[in-house]
Structure formats: C-alpha cells, structure tokens
Amino acid sequence: MIRVGLLGCGNVAEVIASEGTGINITALYDFEHSHAEHLKELTGAPAFKKFEDFLSQDLDIVVEAASVGAVYEHAEDVLMSGKDIVILSVGALADTDFKNRLIKIAEEKNRKIRIPSGAVMGLDNLKIGQISPMSKVLLRTTKSPRSLRIETNEKTLVFSGRADECIKQYPKNINVAVALELATGHDVEVELWADPDIKRNMHEIFAEGDFGDFYLKIKNNPCPQNPATSYLAALSIITLLKNLEKPMIIGT
Ligand SMILES: NC(=O)C1=CN([C@@H]2O[C@H](COP(=O)(O)OP(=O)(O)OC[C@H]3O[C@@H](n4cnc5c(N)ncnc54)[C@H](O)[C@@H]3O)[C@@H](O)[C@H]2O)C=CC1
Ligand SMILES: O=C([O-])CC(=O)C(=O)O
The missing domain is CATH 3.30.360.10 (Dihydrodipicolinate Reductase; domain 2)
Structure with missing residues (x-):
C-alpha cells in the first residue's frame, strides 16, 4: 500500500485524513506543528517538527497541500530523496526556471510530479x-x-x-x-x-x-x-491517490 506523507496539515489535508478511507498516511509535517499534531489525532501517523525528519521516513509520495512557498522550499528535496510529489499549490510552477528544475530532478531520479485537477474539471x-x-x-x-x-x-x-x-x-x-x-x-x-x-x-x-x-x-x-479553498480540491487529491495503483487509467 502506497505510503503517503502530508506536507501541510491544514484544511485540505484534514479532508484527506478524515474522508480518504484506505489512504495510508504515514507521516505529517506542518510548520505550525499544532496543525500536524491535530492530524496525528485523526490518523495516528507521527507528526514531525523538522522537515528533514519527515522526509527521512519510508514514504512513496508526498502530498503538498500547504502553500506556494512550501513548494519552493521543499519540492526539490522531496524529489531528490526519491519520492514522488503531488503539488496542489501549483502556482509555484508559474516560475518556469523553478518548474524546469523540478522536472529535471524528477527525470534524473525517475520520479513523478503529479498536479491534481484541484478545484476545476476538464x-x-x-x-x-x-x-x-x-x-x-x-x-x-x-x-x-x-x-x-x-x-x-x-x-x-x-x-x-x-x-x-x-x-x-x-x-x-x-x-x-x-x-x-x-x-x-x-x-x-x-x-x-x-x-x-x-x-x-x-x-x-x-x-x-x-x-x-x-x-x-x-x-x-x-x-x-477555509472559504478560499473548494472542497473539490481535496476530493481531487483523494481520488488521485486512490487511482495510483489501479490497473485501468480513465481520462486523458
Ligand atoms: N490547485 C488547486 O486547484 C487548489 C490549490 N489550493 C492550494 O492548496 C493549498 C492548501 O490549501 P488549504 O489546505 O485550504 O490551506 P490551509 O491554509 O488551510 O492549510 C495550509 C497548511 O499548510 C501549512 N503551511 C503553509 N506553508 C507552509 C510551509 N512553507 N511549510 C510547512 N507548512 C506550511 C499551514 O500552516 C497550514 O496548516 C493552498 O496553497 C491553496 O492555495 C487550494 C485549492 C485549490
Ligand atoms: O479552491 C479553489 O476554488 C481554487 C483555489 O483556491 C486555487 O486555485 O488556488
């Protein structure tokens, strides 16, 4: 079963933790440690104070549901450590140099950067x-x-x-x-x-x-x-994670 680490333990992460039945959340990190502790109560997964300790866990994929700043700070390290990443704060990739750096690392490490459909369809x-x-x-x-x-x-x-x-x-x-x-x-x-x-x-x-x-x-x-964030964005990540191991892929 795919081991998921949550980077950002706010509103979206809480929906994933409470409604993502069958998703194997095994590590939590948030720079507001109390938010990670809150999700620890929901999931039983350990909450780390240091990002390095979070990243050194046996994870297959890190789900970023934090902020554009968090993607800048941590996405390269996630890929360098040999883990896939789901990026919800995809606005960080409007920076073409940064996006290309991430893609290069993903290629070198044979990892995937997954951008969920988030708050839209189509x-x-x-x-x-x-x-x-x-x-x-x-x-x-x-x-x-x-x-x-x-x-x-x-x-x-x-x-x-x-x-x-x-x-x-x-x-x-x-x-x-x-x-x-x-x-x-x-x-x-x-x-x-x-x-x-x-x-x-x-x-x-x-x-x-x-x-x-x-x-x-x-x-x-x-x-x-968080009224700025649509519930659909959290559902979109749950669906992405649940489809990762399925033998049939639907949609282009
Ligand atoms: N692509 C899309 O369609 C959508 C993207 N989003 C984005 O997803 C992200 C998460 O949304 P919500 O859960 O509603 O936000 P939220 O504000 O409820 O939760 C974010 C959590 O991440 C933590 N965080 C922020 N920056 C961090 C950093 N640098 N390092 C560690 N932890 C950090 C915060 O302390 C907070 O607990 C936001 O950036 C939001 O804009 C939200 C909806 C749709
Ligand atoms: O959740 C939404 O409706 C969209 C959103 O916040 C974003 O794209 O950052």
Whole structure:
C-alpha cells in the first residue's frame, strides 16, 4: 500500500485524513506543528517538527497541500530523496526556471510530479492543447471578498491579466490558472472577480482551438475551514491517490 506523507496539515489535508478511507498516511509535517499534531489525532501517523525528519521516513509520495512557498522550499528535496510529489499549490510552477528544475530532478531520479485537477474539471482533455493549436484559453474565477481578503459591497473585477501575475498577487486563490496553463501548454488569460453575493467558488473556463470551442462553469462548495479553498480540491487529491495503483487509467 502506497505510503503517503502530508506536507501541510491544514484544511485540505484534514479532508484527506478524515474522508480518504484506505489512504495510508504515514507521516505529517506542518510548520505550525499544532496543525500536524491535530492530524496525528485523526490518523495516528507521527507528526514531525523538522522537515528533514519527515522526509527521512519510508514514504512513496508526498502530498503538498500547504502553500506556494512550501513548494519552493521543499519540492526539490522531496524529489531528490526519491519520492514522488503531488503539488496542489501549483502556482509555484508559474516560475518556469523553478518548474524546469523540478522536472529535471524528477527525470534524473525517475520520479513523478503529479498536479491534481484541484478545484476545476476538464483538465484531462484540455491537455490536447499540448499537441493541437489553441487560440484562446481564459479563466474567470469569482469568489467572495472574504476569500480574497478584500472588502467590497459590489461585484468587482480585482484582477485581469496573465496567470503568472495573478498568482503572485493571490497565491491562495488562483492556483487553478497555473494548472490550466500547464495542462494546455497555452498562456491563460485570467479574470478574478470578488462578488459579495456569491456563496460558492465559481470557475469558468473558455477555450478555443483547432478542436472546436469549450466552456465550463463550476460552482464549488467552499471548505468550511477555509472559504478560499473548494472542497473539490481535496476530493481531487483523494481520488488521485486512490487511482495510483489501479490497473485501468480513465481520462486523458
Ligand atoms: N490547485 C488547486 O486547484 C487548489 C490549490 N489550493 C492550494 O492548496 C493549498 C492548501 O490549501 P488549504 O489546505 O485550504 O490551506 P490551509 O491554509 O488551510 O492549510 C495550509 C497548511 O499548510 C501549512 N503551511 C503553509 N506553508 C507552509 C510551509 N512553507 N511549510 C510547512 N507548512 C506550511 C499551514 O500552516 C497550514 O496548516 C493552498 O496553497 C491553496 O492555495 C487550494 C485549492 C485549490
Ligand atoms: O479552491 C479553489 O476554488 C481554487 C483555489 O483556491 C486555487 O486555485 O488556488
């Protein structure tokens, strides 16, 4: 059974720990040690104060559900130590030099970097953008002002522009834009809206290319502990982990 280490023991990790029946969580790390201790109570897995001690455990895969900063700090070491990594804070990979470094280490160590679909659907077949021209990919995300940590009484466009710029300003809210770029191999135009009347995290994806055109709208229930994060993101990781050992792979 695959041994999973959780890097980041916040909201997403708690859903994985409490709802991921059959997932073998064997080590926990969070720079807020009390968060790791909390998950220790749920999972029985040891909680480490030092990242090095966490990484020296017999793990097959480390699931990062922490922050863009945590990916910068730890992803190279995870791969160097011969473990696969799931990266949810994929915004870190908007930095092309950093992304290429990770890919090089993964190749050298024969390891995998897995980017979950996270808070959106449709990433599977949007990967055709890697082999067939796309003329446009646009993500329109709408969240509550509280999620974006701003105050406004009316629907407001808070950002319009490139994904790599948006993730710098909203690293906890727009990782999906970078996942979309990596999937399609195409620059993504981003609109980020704050809407005081919205109760769910809404992502709309528009894509056009030789294949035709595509529109998807998803209205995600937010996690109770962190309204910026959609519950779907945690479900997506549980599903990814549960499918790792299956003999049949579904989706492109
Ligand atoms: N790709 C996607 O579609 C999505 C990505 N995300 C991202 O996933 C990540 C996790 O989300 P949540 O669990 O809701 O966040 P959270 O804030 O509830 O939990 C994050 C945990 O990681 C810990 N942490 C942060 N930086 C760390 C570091 N450098 N080293 C060790 N521990 C660190 C925090 O103390 C906290 O316990 C966030 O970066 C979020 O933006 C969330 C939803 C969708
Ligand atoms: O959970 C969501 O709806 C999306 C999100 O936070 C992100 O992409 O960082």
